[in-house]
Structures are given as structure tokens and as C-alpha cells.
Amino acid sequence: MNIVVTGSIAYDYLMSFPGRFVEHLLPDQLHHISVSFLVDEMRRQRGGCAANIAYTLALLGERPRLMGTVGQDFGAYRSWLEAQGVDTSLTHDELDLFTASFFVNTDQDGNQIASFYTGAMTRARNLSFHDPRIGPVDLVVISPNDPEAMVKYAAECQALGLPYLYDPSQQIIRLSGDDLRAGLEGCALLVVNQYEFEMLHEKTGLSAEEIRAAPQQACVITLGPEGAHIWADGELHAIPPVPPTRLDEPTGVGDAFRAGLIKGLALGLDWGIAGRMGALAATYVLELPGPQSHRYTWDQFVARFRTQFDSFAFTTAFSAPLR
Template identity: 45%
Template sequence: MRIAVTGSIATDHLMNFPGRFTEQLLADRLDHVSLSFLVDDLLVRRGGVAANVAYGLGCLGLNPLLVGAVGSDFEEYGQLLEKHGVDTGGVRVSAERQTARFLCLTDRDNNQIAAFYAGAMTEAREIDLRSVIGDGTRPDLLLVCANDPEAMARHTRQARELGIPFAADPSQQLARLTGPQASALIDGAEWLFTNEYEAALLAERTGRSPQDILGRVGAWVTTLGERGVRVARQGRPELLVPAVPRSHVTDPTGAGDGFRAGFLAAVARGLSLTDAARIGCAVASCVLDSAGPQGYTPDGALLRHSVRQTYGREAAARLAPVLGGEA
């Protein structure tokens, strides 16, 4: 199964605040917030939603096509992605702008405050899927991740026109989308990915009930943090899969992207939704244990151990072909 991933490609600037954001917010002063946080460290890592998902898919043995826009500073980053099995043939290099920047501050409770500078990502709207998807590289699934809003709309529209099944992952861009824009991105999606907060925001933004949204997509996959993941399909019982337990989290950035990579890698190999969710949770656990969204390597032995400890030996044996090696 060939998967193309469209969306943001960025450099992440990750900082940790040793306190709690909630302790700095005054209930009677929320209309005039002016805060500065003294942080303990700064890590600069490669990121961007589409690049993170593509990296995970590549590490799991697929050869995903990455589609997005970057600056002239992307050369080293691109080489690393290609080393991990990512096809960067769909990446547009801007002659004027730098690669996007993601700045994220995480507190001791793993709450995050972030800002995103689009940079070259604004040129993603100029990418025509027909020009990067040839007869020999036509994908079986197009994942539309957070990106320049016009690019997200164009790529979704072109997927419909080309008859390519698509998955919708609007995530961080829900804050920028109008109701009609959000509706246009998800209607007819084979898969819809959100976290729990984004699920509520999507319903509010579109003015639709969860049941109405569910009726417009093939399946709705909602990550629930430490509670795992919920997979819903119209007319069928909800599927709830627990997360891989963790006693320590190094950095939560990119865990959702790791989940999507693991989930879609399992789907590409024809596994059940339960097994796909389990692999997604196992990969997300690897991300949580690393600094930055691409600071991990989904080692087969580690993944098998996580699956065996959380879901049992039978599950580990069944999933070994995807996880690598023998259970």
C-alpha cells in the first residue's frame, strides 16, 4: 500500500518549563495576559506533522511520499528523511522563504503552549498533486495533515477528483478554519484523525453533532492520551484500545504523529483496527520516551516488548511482521 503524506514540514524549537502554566494564570486577569516563562533548556529538532508521520512510516518499512513546501535550508533534513525510507520527491523548495518553525513550551504536567511560523509552508498551496503523483507512484491513500489552509483544501479536492482515498488530519489548523472549510476537509474521508480536544472543537466549528460527523467519514480515530484511543464507525460498536502505560514522559511532542504512523502502517498491511490501534499506541510510546518527534527509532524488539506487556503474547506474535522480528 502506497501512502502519500501532505502537510507541514518544520524545525521544532522545544522548551521545558519546570512549573505549571495553571499556577501562573489569574482567574480575574485572563482578559489581560502578559506572561514570560524562564525555561530550563532548548532543543532544536526536525518536525512538522507530515514529516513526522512520514518518518514513522518509513521507519516501519513503508516508502511514503512526502508532499509539502520547505526552504533552502531543508537539504540536510531531507537527506535524513530519505535515509529513513521517505520519498521526498513531492517536496517543493522555496526560493524566498525558510522552512517553517514550530516553537513549543511544555510544563511539568505536559501541558503545552505553542506558536507556528508558516514560512515556506505558505507555498504548499501551489503544489499540484498531479505533478508529483505519476502513474507509477499513484498512492492508495492520501493523508492530508495540518498545512497551509489553502493547500489542505486543494489537496483534499484533488484527491476527490483523482479518485484517491484520503484521510483527514486537520489537528492544529482547526483554530484557523471556518466551519465550511473544516467540513470540506473531512466529508468523504476514509479516516478522520483527531485528539479528544480536537474532536470537540471540530463539532463546535462545523456545527455538527459527533454522529453527523461520523456519518460523513469511514472511521473516526480519536486519541485519548494516557487512556488510549477510540475508533468509531457508523452503525458499529465503538472500539476502545488502552494506551501503552508509561511511568515517565520525556517529551509529548509528536506522539500523535507517531500513533498515526503506526496505525496506518498496520492498515497498509491489512491488519484489524484493534491491531492497528495497538501498534499506533506502541509507536506513540516510543515517541514519548524521546526528545522531539523524530528522536526515536521504532526498534522492533522494543515495540514487541511494549505490545506483549500491554496486550499479551498472542498479540505480539500476530503483530511481529509489522513490528519486526519474532515475538
């Protein structure tokens, strides 16, 4: 399947503070805060919604094309993605900027202080699906990105007749109601979590029924530990979760779900199976730190799927070749 994945490409800087933020904040001085926290752990990991989705698609045997803008520090990340099977030829280097970066400090109570540097991502609006290098496309993924880029890509996909999965998630806050309606009403698939679905309802003024009916193929709502709901062909498909063997942290879980779902559709499988593939792909991420730490072969994925859903009798569901 020829898939172009757009969205954020970023580094995540994760820090741990061995104390409680609240003990260092003076309630009567919150109008001019100046504090510094000495952290005892920091790790940098590869992230960004588009890169996360593309990585899991590559694990599942696809050769997704990653489309976005990156900075002067992207070289090693690019090489790593290419080695995993992700085509980065549609990424554009902005050598006067750094790659988008997320900085978060977490205290022992789980409270977080975070900042996001948009960096090179702000120039994603300069890329276009009219670029002749892109050629034929079976599916475009529009995931969180520079808001202007998201609006532009949706309009271009509609004009060019390119089917797209609309995943506004974190950027629902930044996008206007009109922009969200335009992106929603032209999409093939909508994938959001329950909270984001409610935000769409509030910002667009559309009813829940209107939102679910807007995508041409399906509306997918992820429900965290409760699985997911897929509305397609006038039916509701309830997707159960896959219990993790261990719990780590949830960053990138939703991105992996989207990749698993897309792989199922690429194989021509029905919504029940494709949704369960998304659920399993998500659980792999939940079991390890970071959104790109998981690794498995196609055979390992299929074996675990069959073990988890043995009673569902999917014995021939994965008879298609890997690619």
C-alpha cells in the same frame, strides 16, 4: 503501501527559562509588553506533522512520500529523512524562504510563550495531486498545513478518487465550517483528539453521530493517557494505552499514533490490532524528547507489542513481511 503524507515540515526551537514568566509581567502594563527572557537551554529538533508521521512510517517499514514545501535551510533535514527511509522527492524547495519554524520558551511552571513562522509552508497551496510525478496512491494523509493547501488537497483527492486520512487538528481554528465539512465528508478516515472532535462539532454544526458516520472507513478519536476510540463498521473499538517506561514530553505523540494505525491498515489487520499499533507507536515518542528521537527495528516493535498485548493472543498478527 503507496502513501503520500502532506502537512507541515518544520524545525522546532525549544527553550527553557529558569524562572517564572509571571514574575516579570506587570499586570497594569499588559497593554504594551516589552520583555526579554534570558534562557539557559535551547535545542533545535526536526518536526512538523507530516515529517513526524512519515518518519515513524519509515521506522515501521514503509517508504512514505513526503509532500510539502520547504525552505533554504532544509538540506540537512532532507538528507536525514532520506537516510531514514522517507522519500522526499515530492517536497519543493522555496529558496527565498526558510522552512517553517516553531519557537517556544517554557518557564519552570510549564507556562509557554510561543511563535510559529509559517515560512515556506505558505506555498504548499501551489502543489497539486494532478502532478504526474505522483502516480498511483493507496492513501493520502492530509495533516495540518497551509489552510488553503488542505482545502485544495481534499478537493483534489475527491475528484481523483484518492482515499485520504483527514487530520485537520491544529488548523480546525483556521478552517471554515464549510471547508471542514467538505474535508470530513469525503475522507476515508478521520483522526482527531477529543478536544478537536468537539471543535469540529461546534464549527461544522454536525452532531457527534454525524461526524462519526461521515468517514467512509473509520472515525478515530485519541484520548491521551486513556487510549483511543475507533468507530468503524458500526462498532466501537476501545484501544487501551501503552504505559511508557519513562515520561518525557508529548510533542508528536499523535503523529506517531497515526503512523502506527496506518501501518496496521497497510498490513490488512483489523481495527483492534491497528489501533493498538498506533498506541504503541505513540508511547515510543512519549518516552523521549522530540517527535523524531525514537528509533526501533520492526522486530523490536513486534516484540514489545506482543509483550504488551500478550493476553490479546496476537501471535500471528505480524506474519506479513516488513514491506
